Amino acid sequence: MIDLTSLFTFISLLDIAFAFSVPFSRSDTPSSTSINFTNADGFAYLVTVEFDGQPVQVQLDTGSSDLWIDSPGINLTPFANTGRNGTILYGPDGHRTVAGGPILVGPVQFGDFKVDKQAFISAPGSNATQPSLNQLGILGVAPTTGSQVAHTLKNTSYNGRTFLDNAFMMYPEEPNYITFMLSRDPVYGTTSGGTFTIGEVATEFAAITNTPQRKVLSTTSFPRWATTMDGIIVNGKTYSGHSKFNSTFVSAGQTIALLDSGTSYALAPRFYADAIFKDVPGAVFNMTQSMYTVPCDTKVNVSFVFGKDEYPVNPIDIVSVTHVSNSGDLTCSGLFLVADAGDLDIILGDTFLRNAYALFDFGRWATPGTSDPFVQLLSTTNQAQAWNDFDAANAVRLDSFKKLSKGSSGGNTTKDDVIPSPASPESSDSDLLRNSYIIIGLLVGVIVLLLVLFALVARGSKNVGYKPLPNVSRAGPGILDDEGYEKSYTDSAP
Structure with a gap:
């Protein structure tokens, strides 16, 4: 493996x-x-x-x-x-x-x-x-x-x-x-x-300034880039609601979703994971890892709804190869994991953000600001094109993993090591391996030249040497400051 x-x-x-x-x-x-x-x-x-x-x-x-x-x-x-x-x-x-x-x-x-x-x-x-x-x-x-x-x-x-x-x-x-x-x-x-x-938008995505300003909300005193989500659309069917919060924070059918670049996948209530994967033939919910195991050719059309706008997700972002056996058999899992998001309903990481350009306005969260903070989103995925490209891209991905497994040994990946999949049918595993070999060869050549140069210089100098950096020990359990303040953050590993 x-x-x-x-x-x-x-x-x-x-x-x-x-x-x-x-x-x-x-x-x-x-x-x-x-x-x-x-x-x-x-x-x-x-x-x-x-x-x-x-x-x-x-x-x-x-x-x-x-x-x-x-x-x-x-x-x-x-x-x-x-x-x-x-x-x-x-x-x-x-x-x-x-x-x-x-x-x-x-x-x-x-x-x-x-x-x-x-x-x-x-x-x-x-x-x-x-x-x-x-x-x-x-x-x-x-x-x-x-x-x-x-x-x-x-x-x-x-x-x-x-x-x-x-x-x-x-x-x-x-x-x-x-x-x-x-x-x-x-x-x-x-x-x-x-x-x-900081303070400007990318020229090619200037249209984001004309998109709706989505109010940022928080159920606690800790500020988060969270806003209300109005549901998801899975293969043409809309699913919404199931928020843990009452009408003080959300209206009927809404949930609170955090936009977080520090998370590579998505964390959601079981309701939404079921909506995406339950009807996929061969899909099984893994209770231990809180995620769906699905066939590697799984193809689902998913869009997120904010207000009246839909933000489609490339099907290649829905499923990941998470295990390769010694014989080259693949195991794939859905990238919408089931978890309690604490003071939120849903956390949308890279699996969503790769499909949208995001603007975060601090408003009065910044010292000179006076307005309410808000988020703006501009969809960057053409749903029809992504759907048409999926089969070719997925075939390249699966073939790449199978070939890379030959002659290798190792172990399983876990949900903490989820590896999303390739999206472009123009690249192949042979290209990757060839380029890797070229880079490795160049690196070896550079190292050899540096060793030769070092040897020549060393012969002519009695004072040439180096000073290694000090070792850095790993920290133990964290402690709080004198006032008992604690900063928590959901990072890439749930």
Whole structure:
């Protein structure tokens, strides 16, 4: 059996070796910026943030508010120590990761924005990083009202606002919004990266400014990018309702849905998972993993309804290959998992967001804002075209997994390692393998040349050497700060 997690980690490492994240476009407005981000492992969207000019790759996260890093190679002496500590917990009980340490203040730059006195957490030993993928922190882009750092520094002389809030403060007369556009990997269908903008929209999706402004609501004091959903359409039949909340928050037939780039699939009540998969021949609900196991040729037309607008989902985003046996037999599962979403009804991650351009306006959640926060969505999927392309794309995907399993050994993937599928019939596994071999060959050649050069230089110098980075130990269970504040966040693993 092939270990899909190891395979995709290897491919991701190759991607990182040749990827970069820099501003790629500008408008006439000096504060606006547009930044490409890359996807490291199917879950983490990486961007570069500079700390006093020192670049660190961090994960871009719409589900949290704070900036923190665990980078042993960075010089932190230019930063002032506030004397306060912060601790952030991610994920549900039993699957938690933690980032904790002293709160520092100093010059931080992201894109074209530079904040001279930005507060962040130095979190040595955090288990929420992935050093092998060069992900050494998180930049949260949720509102300041959900910031643990701001909460901890509220009674001090330090500015605890989030990076985005400080950026908005620099140009208070300009729009206080961000946008996300997720790009689709041409082979495996995961989010390969995308575009993140501050204060401007991508030119090709300018029509989003004319779409309805959807009110953001929250059932708790913690701000979330959640709005009301008016149902789903499955193969022409509409399903709606089944919210856990009363009419105080939703009208009849509505549910509360969170738009979260930190989740790769979707979490929904059993009612909606049944609506999508129950009538699929051969579909079986897996009680242990809270998801449907379905035939790998499953083809379902699904659209989400917000207000009077429909947002179709590419059928390739509905099902994923989750297991390959030694003989090449495949197991596939639905990417709409069943779970209690806590203070929400539904969490819509990448499986939905790959099909829409999303704008998040902070309104009064930003310090200079006065209006209500809202979300705007622009559909980017042509439902008829996606339906027609599915069979060819799915055939390529299944054939690729079967061939990749030959001669490999490994274990099952779990719902924590769900690997979405490819969407483009133009790419094949042979292309992937050939390109991988070419890249590997080039890397080997570069390494050999570097070794030869190193040997030649070493002969002529008695003082040549290197200094290894210090080891970073893994953190234990997270602890709360002195006031008992806890920051929770549903990340990629349910």
